[in-house]
Amino acid sequence: MVGKKLSILSLTIALTATLAACSSNNNGNSSSSTTPASTAPSSDASPSSSASAEPKEDLTPVTFTYFNANSQVPDIDSNQTEIGKKLEEQTGVNFKLQFPVGDVNTKIGTMIASGDYPDVLAPDTAIDKILDAKAFIPLNDLIDQYGPNIKKVYGPYYNQMKQADGNIYFLPFSAVVGDYQPAPTIEQGAFFIQRRVLKEFGYPKIKTLDEYFDLIKKYNDAHKGDDLTGFTSLTYDWRTMGIFNAPMHLAGYPNDGDVIVDMQTHKSDIYSDDDSTKRWLKKLNEINNEGLYDKSSFVNNYDQYLAKISSGKVLGFFDYEWEVDQAIQNIRKTGNDDLDYLALPVVFDQDIKDQYLDPNSFVDNRGVGITTSAKDPVRIIKYFDNMLKEENQVMIQWGFKGENYEVDDKGRFYQTPEEIEARKDNATNQKVGFTYFNYSWPMYGLGSTLSDGNSLAVNRQPEVAQASFTEGDKNILSKYGVQTFSDLFAKPDDRPWYPAWSIAIEQGSPAQIFQQKSKDVKLKYFPKLVLAKPDQFDGIWDEYIKEFSKLDVKGFETTMDGLIADKIAKVTGSSN
Amino acid sequence: MRNETVTTEASPQAVLQPTGIKRFFKLMMRQKALLAMSLPFVIWVFVFKYVPLWGWTIAFQHYRPNLGMFQQEWIGLDQFRFLFADDSFIRVLRNTIAMAVIKLVLGFVTAIVLAILLNEIRIIVFKRFVQTISYLPHFISWVVAANLISTALSIDEDGIINKVLMWLHIINEPVLWLGVGHYFWGILGISEVWKDVGWNTIVYLAAMTMIDPAQYEAAEIDGASRFQRILRITLPGLKPVIIILLIMNLGNILETGFEPQYLMGNGMNADFSENLEIFVLKYGISMGNFSLATAAGIFKTVVSFILLFSSNAIAKRMGEERLF
Numbered sequence: 056m057v058g059k060k061l062s063i064l065s066l067t068i069a070l071t072a073t074l075a076a077c078s079s080n081n082n083g084n085s086s087s088s089t090t091p092a093s094t095a096p097s098s099d100a101s102p103s104s105s106a107s108a109e110p111k112e113d114l115t116p117v118t119f120t121y122f123n124a125n126s127q128v129p130d131i132d133s134n135q136t137e138i139g140k141k142l143e144e145q146t147g148v149n150f151k152l153q154f155p156v157g158d159v160n161t162k163i164g165t166m167i168a169s170g171d172y173p174d175v176l177a178p179d180t181a182i183d184k185i186l187d188a189k190a191f192i193p194l195n196d197l198i199d200q201y202g203p204n205i206k207k208v209y210g211p212y213y214n215q216m217k218q219a220d221g222n223i224y225f226l227p228f229s230a231v232v233g234d235y236q237p238a239p240t241i242e243q244g245a246f247f248i249q250r251r252v253l254k255e256f257g258y259p260k261i262k263t264l265d266e267y268f269d270l271i272k273k274y275n276d277a278h279k280g281d282d283l284t285g286f287t288s289l290t291y292d293w294r295t296m297g298i299f300n301a302p303m304h305l306a307g308y309p310n311d312g313d314v315i316v317d318m319q320t321h322k323s324d325i326y327s328d329d330d331s332t333k334r335w336l337k338k339l340n341e342i343n344n345e346g347l348y349d350k351s352s353f354v355n356n357y358d359q360y361l362a363k364i365s366s367g368k369v370l371g372f373f374d375y376e377w378e379v380d381q382a383i384q385n386i387r388k389t390g391n392d393d394l395d396y397l398a399l400p401v402v403f404d405q406d407i408k409d410q411y412l413d414p415n416s417f418v419d420n421r422g423v424g425i426t427t428s429a430k431d432p433v434r435i436i437k438y439f440d441n442m443l444k445e446e447n448q449v450m451i452q453w454g455f456k457g458e459n460y461e462v463d464d465k466g467r468f469y470q471t472p473e474e475i476e477a478r479k480d481n482a483t484n485q486k487v488g489f490t491y492f493n494y495s496w497p498m499y500g501l502g503s504t505l506s507d508g509n510s511l512a513v514n515r516q517p518e519v520a521q522a523s524f525t526e527g528d529k530n531i532l533s534k535y536g537v538q539t540f541s542d543l544f545a546k547p548d549d550r551p552w553y554p555a556w557s558i559a560i561e562q563g564s565p566a567q568i569f570q571q572k573s574k575d576v577k578l579k580y581f582p583k584l585v586l587a588k589p590d591q592f593d594g595i596w597d598e599y600i601k602e603f604s605k606l607d608v609k610g611f612e613t614t615m616d617g618l619i620a621d622k623i624a625k626v627t628g629s630s631n
Numbered sequence: 632m633r634n635e636t637v638t639t640e641a642s643p644q645a646v647l648q649p650t651g652i653k654r655f656f657k658l659m660m661r662q663k664a665l666l667a668m669s670l671p672f673v674i675w676v677f678v679f680k681y682v683p684l685w686g687w688t689i690a691f692q693h694y695r696p697n698l699g700m701f702q703q704e705w706i707g708l709d710q711f712r713f714l715f716a717d718d719s720f721i722r723v724l725r726n727t728i729a730m731a732v733i734k735l736v737l738g739f740v741t742a743i744v745l746a747i748l749l750n751e752i753r754i755i756v757f758k759r760f761v762q763t764i765s766y767l768p769h770f771i772s773w774v775v776a777a778n779l780i781s782t783a784l785s786i787d788e789d790g791i792i793n794k795v796l797m798w799l800h801i802i803n804e805p806v807l808w809l810g811v812g813h814y815f816w817g818i819l820g821i822s823e824v825w826k827d828v829g830w831n832t833i834v835y836l837a838a839m840t841m842i843d844p845a846q847y848e849a850a851e852i853d854g855a856s857r858f859q860r861i862l863r864i865t866l867p868g869l870k871p872v873i874i875i876l877l878i879m880n881l882g883n884i885l886e887t888g889f890e891p892q893y894l895m896g897n898g899m900n901a902d903f904s905e906n907l908e909i910f911v912l913k914y915g916i917s918m919g920n921f922s923l924a925t926a927a928g929i930f931k932t933v934v935s936f937i938l939l940f941s942s943n944a945i946a947k948r949m950g951e952e953r954l955f
Contacts, residue, residue: 282788290897290898291897350786350807350810351785351786351787351807351810353810353897353898353899354781354785354807354809354810354897354899355781355785356777356778356781356894358778359778359781359782359785363787563918563920563923567918568914568918571913571914571917571918575719575898575901575913577898578897578898578901579898579899579901579902581898582810582898582899583899586810
């Protein structure tokens, strides 16, 4: 009896669960399908009015849907924000903004399977799937007819935006307008050194690797009892750049990944078997034997690495800022400026020009497009075009004059301390609409400069950056006689192929297998080389070279040469 | 079933005893409620266990996810050739088997020993306490567990293993445990035992409760010592469970798991830590080469199949308990 009851109970539960799942699906479908339907009448009316030579803009209210996979924030109607309200006044268009919950690929996959898309879509990493599914409409003709501002902003990049069939399907977010304005703080790789080391020796100028380690050694010797770690690195999972990439930067190249690319011939060269790598590892071997190197570097996982840096006992390390950001923020929270780090452009020799800063580059594999489900692409493209007017770009990035930013008598934008504080507050950013508008829309790239010389991005405006520096920041900047942290670095040279690491290599191709194999060999031999007794170094290096040359180095370089040449042709070729 | 036939004979039509298809449909009609109830599960098994076998075909293709079934390029056994010809394959296979054997042997021995020891404890509170403590690590995910282990093994100030060993003067300077390839199998074995020993004892403890207490009483009267009782009564009582579990585990021998090796592995111990799963991840899934991943999966299945059937056959030959 009990068994029977139990089985009935479990059956009921199973049934209810199935039913619930079905019904929630239905709800999802019906709500998404009603939205476009309700807007249909107004959009039906619009084509006729826009077709007639349009002396007056069509401002009939209309609501479109926009799914933005780039960020995870609460859904909202764009006219609920101050910026969105202003844009609606100008165009009559309101957007129902939707953001993913959970896995983006699953969500996009479902859209593709059902063929039911939002009007506007920014699919983030799933963009290849959307393009494969032919879910975006070509924008070429629309831009020609209705997009003078789009043409102005994106025109120079048309070649890179075109897909294989010659059509433009989406608008990326990194089209730089005006002069390129680099970020004032370091966002890329650098040799980091703790500020107390510099302080103790009167802020010396450090250019070479030897100077860098000499200073760390001097400091460590003077503080023997403090249990300090001289230098640490990370090789965990894919986070191996801290040890693999340093020779490239030390030799005066920006981050092109596995290769360095000659400025003149545009030939790529694997540097892992070059003298630069040998020199770097030999130096690490040397400091390891002086007890300065953190032996657990090669076994630590990412958490352990961050914890180590957060402890404030590490004097130096080489890495990319975004990788150690969490740890540095932890140190900042302690308020002890001595434990904070300064990023330095260290190179091998005095005469090498450092190239740590990323050259201006156009990221062409992210963007926003109009889908085949869109009812009225013309209104949407007009809305996009309107956004790209300079005054609207200012509003979207800076907000409203007198509320979110100020303008001094020379026309320079700045923020009061209260406004800087308010910009850090999520609630304010959502209310004004920065959260929803300052990325993932057709836009000037964040490194852009406005026609009056102000920076487009708030945090790249020197005045704002200056005002957000701490006392310690200002102090150390003045000691080195620079305005911003990036002033310590050389200006990046123009490299049309940059960054080579982002050039897609065919999945499962010999080149990709080479990348994996060479990584395996490096991961095996680098620790041996660094932790060896100094007299064994050369022997292990020869063994490593022997192993490495078994791989198809030439083949990989040839593949890269071709890909780089293609990219250069795309970037520099005349727009057609 | 027996009840069923009794009623059949009682009913007038069944006296004729229809045979073949006719009988089949008759039986089916009579059992339609049962059949209807089992149908969803048969469909479930079919959809989730048999339909995916169709996916094995991609091991023989140059598979591209955006193309349909008939647009795929067929390449025969190339993926298998790549797999078996790769230099690292032998090493990876060796690691997989070695770690599996270590895990199997160590896991069995420790779980049985712990179960017997627990069984001998008469203070129930203490027994429950030990049991709870020993199976708690089972519920920690490997991500957390690997962090705990690598912290304990580190040469920094929180590396307790090195500290204790230094204090005991067993070693003179901290050892980079995870940096020496030869240690990895041992570390993995001990970690697995720490994590799962308590959990694995449960089934043995359950099996022990099935042993008739009268046997123990008789043995005690006959003057058997405690050790003799374990050897002559408890262990033979456990034998069927042990053999069944052994056969089942042998079938999974190439499934050495992925998480501990991946999370504790690094360049320095890769020669010993890299197993088949990590190889497949590196050269298959992360390169979008699903065909290779599938080929490796098929290889594993075939090996498992052979092991499972041969161990089962051996058990049968020896007249022991067996799976089927």
